Amino acid sequence: MKVFKFGGASVKDAAGVRNLANIVQTQGQNTVVVVSAMGKTTNALEALVRAYVSQQRNLIDTHLQDIQTYHTNIISELSGDFSKVDTTFAGLETYLRKPPIGSYDEIYDQIVSLGEVISTQIVAAYLTETGLSARWADARQLICTDATFREGRVDWETTNQRIKQAVSQNNTTITQGFIGQTSDGRTTTLGREGSDYTAAIFAYCLDAESVTIWKDVPGVLNADPKWFDETVLLEKITYQDAIELAYYGATVIHPKTIKPLQNKSIPLFVRSFMEPEKPGTVIGAFEQHLSIPSFIFKVNQVLISLHPNDFSFIAEDNLSRIFGQFADAGVKINLMQNTAISFSVVVDNNPDRVPNLLAQLKQNFRVTYNDGLELITIRYYDQSTIDRVLVNKKLLLEQKSRYTVQLVVRDLG
Numbered sequence: 001m002k003v004f005k006f007g008g009a010s011v012k013d014a015a016g017v018r019n020l021a022n023i024v025q026t027q028g029q030n031t032v033v034v035v036s037a038m039g040k041t042t043n044a045l046e047a048l049v050r051a052y053v054s055q056q057r058n059l060i061d062t063h064l065q066d067i068q069t070y071h072t073n074i075i076s077e078l079s080g081d082f083s084k085v086d087t088t089f090a091g092l093e094t095y096l097r098k099p100p101i102g103s104y105d106e107i108y109d110q111i112v113s114l115g116e117v118i119s120t121q122i123v124a125a126y127l128t129e130t131g132l133s134a135r136w137a138d139a140r141q142l143i144c145t146d147a148t149f150r151e152g153r154v155d156w157e158t159t160n161q162r163i164k165q166a167v168s169q170n171n172t173t174i175t176q177g178f179i180g181q182t183s184d185g186r187t188t189t190l191g192r193e194g195s196d197y198t199a200a201i202f203a204y205c206l207d208a209e210s211v212t213i214w215k216d217v218p219g220v221l222n223a224d225p226k227w228f229d230e231t232v233l234l235e236k237i238t239y240q241d242a243i244e245l246a247y248y249g250a251t252v253i254h255p256k257t258i259k260p261l262q263n264k265s266i267p268l269f270v271r272s273f274m275e276p277e278k279p280g281t282v283i284g285a286f287e288q289h290l291s292i293p294s295f296i297f298k299v300n301q302v303l304i305s306l307h308p309n310d311f312s313f314i315a316e317d318n319l320s321r322i323f324g325q326f327a328d329a330g331v332k333i334n335l336m337q338n339t340a341i342s343f344s345v346v347v348d349n350n351p352d353r354v355p356n357l358l359a360q361l362k363q364n365f366r367v368t369y370n371d372g373l374e375l376i377t378i379r380y381y382d383q384s385t386i387d388r389v390l391v392n393k394k395l396l397l398e399q400k401s402r403y404t405v406q407l408v409v410r411d412l413g
């Protein structure tokens with residue numbers, strides 16, 4: 001049994017859906033196929049959530065229309081019975097007509113999760129039409145999580161039982177990435193880009209022979225071609241290196257994906273859906289760590305420095321309070337550094353979360369911050385690679401460990 005995962009970019013149009021079908025037909029019989037929402041649907045649904053929570057009727061209607069038209073256009077170029085998609089949209093319309101109840105994050109999950117429901121309904125209907133025995137499975141019935149909306153934590157025991165029971169080895173199962181459900185039946189999501197993680201959950205529970213993530217890049221590169229001119233395809237990566245790269249923000253794989261696979265020594269392939277005959281990258285239990293530096297680049301970073309208002313030091317008591325506030329605000333720390341009387345962190349400048357956090361922190365600390373920064377992480381660095389990335393940048397903070405350096409910079413460019 002194998003697990004395939006197709007991201008939003010791979011099914012952004014009808015040609016993508018046909019290409020997926022082709023790959024599944026030729027390489028993926030008896031496979032669990034995990035699919036994300038089509039194209040940028042998740043972003044569009046996020047906008048719909050904002051409109052709904054603030055009850056802006058016109059905006060709700062335009063966003064819903066746009067999302068519906070986008071999918072209808074894709075369907076119109078494919079053959080199959082797509083009636084389930086209409087049912088999903090009808091359910092969404094009914095939901096949006098009622099006044100919002102529950103927390104923002106809970107509402108978010110009820111709405112945003114439908115991107116995956118719709119994409120898999122389309123893919124399953126099309127695969128069936130092409131003659132493949134494709135079974136649509138509802139991941140909400142299989143992946144059981146706690147009620148941490150937008151970042152559901154998996155209940156492995158229940159999930160394991162359900163997946164083992166539901167997935168048969170003898171046909172192709174189409175299911176949704178990214179979504180799950182609480183034990184009392186409310187939909188949750190696993191965090192943005194969480195479909196990779198779903199693939200790993202299925203693979204873990206089924207003792208799969210491998211996972212393949214089909215992407216719009218040839219495999220894992222040592223840097224994102226969006227920012228770097230010269231990139232190298234990494235053919236083999238150890239689980240450890242892959243975890244570190246993903247953790248520091250290499251967007252090619254969701255960070256939670258690797259650990260479950262490592263536990264069961266399940267190899268993870270990252271391959272191009274444009275060139276499905278090429279081998280891509282394999283992540284597995286190899287001896288040899290990467291031999292060239294890898295670069296991870298994050299923009300829109302904010303450096304927040306906290307200075308106690310009283311004469312206290314930055315010690316355990318202050319730190320535990322600070323971490324508690326970050327956790328409550330749902331803000332992840334990308335880098336931290338402290339001196340006796342100040343504590344600095346670098347985080348993504350998320351407009352939904354950071355302003356609230358700053359307001360909280362200001363109750364106990366003098367807070368200074370610098371926004372518009374970049375965070376560059378180099379794994380297996382040397383001085384010449386550092387010098388190269390610092391051209392035309394002002395260095396604000398640097399942190400080195402044995403294998404990894406992180407540089408917080410302002411672009412002077």
Ligand code: ASP
Pocket residue numbers: 007008036037042043115177178191192193194195196
């Ligand atoms: N559709 C979700 C997102 O865009 C999950 C995923 O793509 O992995 O975040």
Ligand code: MG
Pocket residue numbers: 007008009036037039042193
């Ligand atoms: Mg996506």
